Amino acid sequence: MNNVTASITHWELLEIEKPARYLGGEVNQATAKNNPDLRVCLVFPDLYDLGMSNLAIKIFYETLNSHPQIMAERAFSPWPDFEQLLRRKNLPLYSLETGTPLHDFDALFITLPYEMTFTNVVNLLDLGGIDPQWRKRNKGPLVIAGGPSASNPLPVAMFMDAILIGDGEEAIIEICETLIKTKRDNTDRQGIRKELAKIEGMWVPEFAAPVKRRVFKGFAESTPPVSPILPNVQTVHNRATLEIFRGCIQGCRFCNAGFYYRPKRERPAEKLVEYARQLLQNSGEESLGLLSLSTSDYSQLTELITALDQQKLYPEQNVSIPSLRMNESTLNLLDATPHIRKGGLTFAPEAGTQRLRDVIKKNITEEDIISIMRATSGSDYRTVKLYFMMGLPFETDADIEGIVHLVRHLEEIGRTCRPRKQISISLSGFVPKPFTPFQWAAQADISELRRKRLIVCRGLERGGSKVSWREEFLCLLESVLSRGDERVGELILKAWQLGCRFDGWHEHFARDKWEQAFAETGIDAGTYLRERQVAETLPWDFVDFQVPRTYLEREYAEAARTAGEADNESTG
Amino acid sequence: MNQPAEYKTRINYSKTRQARYISHLDTIDIISKALRRLQLHYAVTQGCHIRPKISFGPPLPLGHASYCEYFVITLLQQPDAESLKTALNRELPQGMEVISLEFPWIDKKSGAAGEQVNYRLHFSSRQTADLARTWLLNPETAFQGMRKGETRSYAIGKAVQKAELVEADSDWELQAEFVQGLADVPSVSKIVTALAEYLGASRDDFYLLERIALQEI
Numbered sequence: 001m002n003n004v005t006a007s008i009t010h011w012e013l014l015e016i017e018k019p020a021r022y023l024g025g026e027v028n029q030a031t032a033k034n035n036p037d038l039r040v041c042l043v044f045p046d047l048y049d050l051g052m053s054n055l056a057i058k059i060f061y062e063t064l065n066s067h068p069q070i071m072a073e074r075a076f077s078p079w080p081d082f083e084q085l086l087r088r089k090n091l092p093l094y095s096l097e098t099g100t101p102l103h104d105f106d107a108l109f110i111t112l113p114y115e116m117t118f119t120n121v122v123n124l125l126d127l128g129g130i131d132p133q134w135r136k137r138n139k140g141p142l143v144i145a146g147g148p149s150a151s152n153p154l155p156v157a158m159f160m161d162a163i164l165i166g167d168g169e170e171a172i173i174e175i176c177e178t179l180i181k182t183k184r185d186n187t188d189r190q191g192i193r194k195e196l197a198k199i200e201g202m203w204v205p206e207f208a209a210p211v212k213r214r215v216f217k218g219f220a221e222s223t224p225p226v227s228p229i230l231p232n233v234q235t236v237h238n239r240a241t242l243e244i245f246r247g248c249i250q251g252c253r254f255c256n257a258g259f260y261y262r263p264k265r266e267r268p269a270e271k272l273v274e275y276a277r278q279l280l281q282n283s284g285e286e287s288l289g290l291l292s293l294s295t296s297d298y299s300q301l302t303e304l305i306t307a308l309d310q311q312k313l314y315p316e317q318n319v320s321i322p323s324l325r326m327n328e329s330t331l332n333l334l335d336a337t338p339h340i341r342k343g344g345l346t347f348a349p350e351a352g353t354q355r356l357r358d359v360i361k362k363n364i365t366e367e368d369i370i371s372i373m374r375a376t377s378g379s380d381y382r383t384v385k386l387y388f389m390m391g392l393p394f395e396t397d398a399d400i401e402g403i404v405h406l407v408r409h410l411e412e413i414g415r416t417c418r419p420r421k422q423i424s425i426s427l428s429g430f431v432p433k434p435f436t437p438f439q440w441a442a443q444a445d446i447s448e449l450r451r452k453r454l455i456v457c458r459g460l461e462r463g464g465s466k467v468s469w470r471e472e473f474l475c476l477l478e479s480v481l482s483r484g485d486e487r488v489g490e491l492i493l494k495a496w497q498l499g500c501r502f503d504g505w506h507e508h509f510a511r512d513k514w515e516q517a518f519a520e521t522g523i524d525a526g527t528y529l530r531e532r533q534v535a536e537t538l539p540w541d542f543v544d545f546q547v548p549r550t551y552l553e554r555e556y557a558e559a560a561r562t563a564g565e566a567d568n569e570s571t572g
Numbered sequence: 573m574n575q576p577a578e579y580k581t582r583i584n585y586s587k588t589r590q591a592r593y594i595s596h597l598d599t600i601d602i603i604s605k606a607l608r609r610l611q612l613h614y615a616v617t618q619g620c621h622i623r624p625k626i627s628f629g630p631p632l633p634l635g636h637a638s639y640c641e642y643f644v645i646t647l648l649q650q651p652d653a654e655s656l657k658t659a660l661n662r663e664l665p666q667g668m669e670v671i672s673l674e675f676p677w678i679d680k681k682s683g684a685a686g687e688q689v690n691y692r693l694h695f696s697s698r699q700t701a702d703l704a705r706t707w708l709l710n711p712e713t714a715f716q717g718m719r720k721g722e723t724r725s726y727a728i729g730k731a732v733q734k735a736e737l738v739e740a741d742s743d744w745e746l747q748a749e750f751v752q753g754l755a756d757v758p759s760v761s762k763i764v765t766a767l768a769e770y771l772g773a774s775r776d777d778f779y780l781l782e783r784i785a786l787q788e789i
Contacts, residue, residue: 005590009776011768013593014635020598023590025666027606230605232594232665238601284605284663314608315616316623 003099004091012089016082020232021048024096027230028282030065030072032098037069037180041095041102041141043110045120046504048076053237055291056111056147058225060172070176073097073105074229077120078127080501080508086127093127102128105141107179109172112147112156115481116474116504121145121159122496132493134161134205142192144175148260151213152434152540155481157205158489161189162196165203165543166214166260167246169222174199203543205486212544219246219265226278239287239320240279244272244304248293253361253559254350254392256433256482257293259547269300273307280313287341288319296325302333309337322346325364326372344383345372345421351392352402359394359563360438361555366406370413377417384414384423389430390452391444391475394563400452403427404459411463424466427453429475433482435545437555439538442531443479446472473511477503480528485539488528490521578615579647582677583660583670588637588782591667596631599668603628603643606663612656613648630687630786633761638783644677651675684788686753688733689760692782693746700777701737701744707770708732708748708763715766717758726758726766743779751789 005023013019042060044051051057057074064072073095078086086093092101102108102124110121125132130140135158137143145156146164153163164171175196182192190206197204201214216222224243247264248257267275276288288308292298308319318341324330326345334340349364351357357364373384388403407425414421429449432441444452449472457467480488495503495517502508518525532538534553541549587599594602604624607614615625625646632638653673660670695701707713713728733749752759758766760783768775 010635010779011775014765018595019593019634020590020595023593025590027602027663027665029666230602230665232591232602233598234601281609281611284608286604286608313611316608 002101004094004101005099007089007091008085012085016085017079018049018233021076022078022082022096023232024074024099026232028227029097029229030061033068033071036071038106038176038183039071039073039100039104040064040107040109040176040179041073041075041100041105043075043102043108043124045077045110045112045117045124046502047079048231049233049235051076051111052229052231052233053235053241054111054113055225055241055243056113056168058228058241059169060109061229062225062227063169063172064176067173067176069180073100075102075108075124075128077117077124077502083123083127083501092129093124103130103140106183107142107144107175109175110143110145110147110160112145112149114504115149115155115478117149118156118481118492119496119500119503121156122493123501125159126496132159132496134159137161138189142179142189142196144196146171148257149482151256151260151545152482152484152543153203153205154486154539155484155488155492157486158493160205161193162202162204164199164201164214165211166201167216167219168214169216170218171199171201171214175202208542210542210544213260213546215263215546216246217265220267222267224267224275224279226275227282228279230283237289238285239289240276240283240285241289241291242272242276242279243267243291244295244298245292249297250294250363251361251555252350252363253359253437253555254389254430254432256436259435259545261293262547264297266299269304269307272304273311276308277311277313280317284314286316286318288317290319290321292323294325295321295323296327296330305333305337305340309339312339327368328371328375331372331375344385345376345381346385346387347372348387349406350387350389351395351399352388352404352406353399355563356392356395356399356402359559360392361559366409369406369410373410373413373417373421382419382421384410384421385426386410386423387426387428388456389428390456391430391449393430393432393438393441394559397452397455400455401459403456407460407465408463411465422466423464424468425456425460427456427467427469429470429472431475431479431482434538434540435543435547435552437552437559439483439552440532440534440556443476443483443529445529446476449475471506471509471511473514474503474509476525476529477514480523480525483528483539485528487521487523491517491523494521576615576648577650579650579675580644580677580679581647581651582642582644582674584640584642584672584674585664585668585670586637586639587632587641587668588639589667591665592632592635592637594665594668595634596628599632599641600628602665602668606660607645609663610656610659615646615648632783633759636761636764636781636783639671640783640786644679682788684753686751686757686789688785688787688789689750689752689783690785691746691748691750691760692784693748693764693778694740694780694782695744695746695777696779697774697777698737698739698744700771700774701746703774704767704771704778705735705737705746707767708735708746715758715762715770717762717766726762728763729757731757731760731763 122132203211245266320341432438498513629642735748738745
């Protein structure tokens with residue numbers, strides 16, 4: 001088999017930004033197996049620097065390569081400079097381990113972490129010498145996707161032979177064993193898809209049968225990846241990642257991840273301490289990052305943090321704990337643990353008023369934030385970061401002005417702290433995601449989001465807080481890509497044909513091309529952005545998400561009731 | 573209070589194959605992780621952000637292979653050169669390899685005015701190698717390069733001390749001596765980039781450059 005990298009010259013590589021992204025050879029890379037029964041490539045549709053931090057890739061890489069019959073390799077989206085080089089030289093995209101063209105694998109497993117990677121998926125397939133549309137493929141690898149952005153699989157259905165909905169740890173082995181068997185039996189592609197459709201959680205566009213989200217019930221007893229590949233290029237999260245629990249009990253009504261990863265499953269603290277030791281020993285990372293949706297909800301948090309603080313393998317080691325809900329007891333715990341990294345204080349109130357926070361079920365109050373700011377006066381915590389959403393269901397202008405009032409109040413308190421606290425605000429338009437209680441809500445349009453953003457920006461002009469925001473069109477696009485049906489696939493394909501790539505990167509995002517794609521496909525974004533009636537059938541209703549629709553309906557109604565009651569109280 | 577004994581050790585390593593495309597900063601990161609994985613006892617800096625007491629040789633330009641890279645680390649245990657070399661080599665990515673350890677290492681006071689750097693430049697064609705040799709050995713050779721984001725004119729001047737053509741097994745080698753780090757003397761990196769540009773369509777005949785020695789002058 002040809003190693004594609006042999007066709008790229010030294011001087012060509014030097015014209016590329018960070019060529020080490022495309023050459024593999026890292027520590028802990030799997031060694032090639034002799035004649036494995038199945039060769040698969042794990043594909044991440046974004047840059048190496050992001051993909052190498054992705055936990056799913058690490059989990060599947062270790063799981064599959066520990067299987068004696070399977071060889072798993074990796075491929076990432078090439079940055080446009082490298083894509084141009086490949087296209088100019090008519091070379092296919094290849095795997096990092098052996099330089100094998102993507103079209104020579106038995107299967108590609110594509111992780112879909114966020115919707116803005118969808119054009120990259122099409123691009124990867126095309127660059128790998130694979131027709132992006134499954135109906136047009138009669139040879140080459142089976143293309144199988146999974147990940148949180150595939151929870152509604154319809155928008156990417158036209159590109160995939162099969163899509164896994166839910167946790168992949170067990171399913172990926174079942175998929176590979178099915179592929180080994182069908183390869184041995186020389187089964188045709190349709191036959192393979194038929195077999196794949198029998199696996200719990202697998203949805204095959206060709207048959208479009210109802211499907212139940214796969215839940216990895218053995219998560220708590222499972223071993224996390226402890227020998228990750230060590231990137232040769234610095235990645236976005238330069239630390240060893242340890243997933244302490246999966247799922248979330250907060251029940252925030254806007255949060256897709258909170259429902260996608262249900263139920264909550266915890267790894268025991270004593271096991272985590274041992275995994276942490278192995279992970280640090282095998283990676284040499286300076287920092288260990290604990291991963292979960294809401295670390296504060298880990299039932300043995302004090303034991304875990306105290307034990308990790310005491311377990312020091314090398315002098316510069318530290319532990320970072322994102323997603324920690326700050327309160328006085330958390331602060332006391334962090335104060336008592338010198339090796340736990342103290343970053344800034346981060347809060348996600350999401351909404352500016354208590355009324356709207358109750359509506360979206362966000363369990364944080366203004367008093368919580370203020371008390372933490374006061375309690376950390378004189379400490380190392382100098383920065384305060386706040387996340388807000390705009391365009392939430394049942395939102396009024398008073399809620400937007402509430403963001404201004406809240407931040408101004410915090411600025412005043414920040415000024416009394418020594419040293420003064422620097423506040424930064426991140427604003428984003430709300431996207432009502434499938435399988436959440438707000439799945440029926442309308443997506444706020446661009447002008448509305450912009451008007452609200454300006455209220456906040458003008459209101460905070462003189463306060464000294466830094467305000468950043470997400471471009472409003474991106475929110476709308478994300479809404480279409482996550483709430484869409486099969487036709488959205490045509491939109492993605494057209495946008496890619498027009499040159500869209502790396503839509504999550506502001507330097508590459510091309511709004512004009514996306515607008516042209518809407519126009520040329522005749523797809524009306526409004527179809528997907530409108531409010532839905534609770535009684536109507538939603539495109540993604542065929543997915544049994546293991547969260548009853550009736551529960552989501554009740555939660556939506558409860559949100560409306562909360563909003564209504566609060567309105568009545570304030571007007572009454 | 574007794575200070576623990578310190579063992580300053582110089583570790584010489586090579587960067588070849590795909591590792592030559594790893595940047596200097598990423599190389600530092602890779603080596604730091606390798607040292608941590610070995611759980612060596614090394615001295616660390618004092619202060620709130622603890623760092624190992626380690627210093628690296630001058631940065632190797634991206635794409636240049638080298639057999640003379642090094643770092644100096646202060647260990648808190650006497651190293652067993654062979655076993656440390658073997659252990660470190662297990663922890664490095666493909667293309668990076670520890671060649672030798674020098675212990676005890678004593679830092680020399682640097683009064684260096686610059687460096688002499690020896691390279692092997694590999695060519696697949698004799699004609700291109702000849703062309704390159706002539707270009708390199710002409711002190712009048714002028715070219716443009718980037719410095720701090722601005723285009724600047726350079727002349728080879730005394731930067732190239734020697735360039736001898738040698739026929740090797742399967743290619744042609746220019747064994748070249750450069751000086752760099754002096755005022756108005758262009759770096760090797762700038763010179764070879766300009767050389768590749770000069771060679772135009774034949775630049776791919778010039779397929780490998782290896783740094784084989786580096787000495788302060």
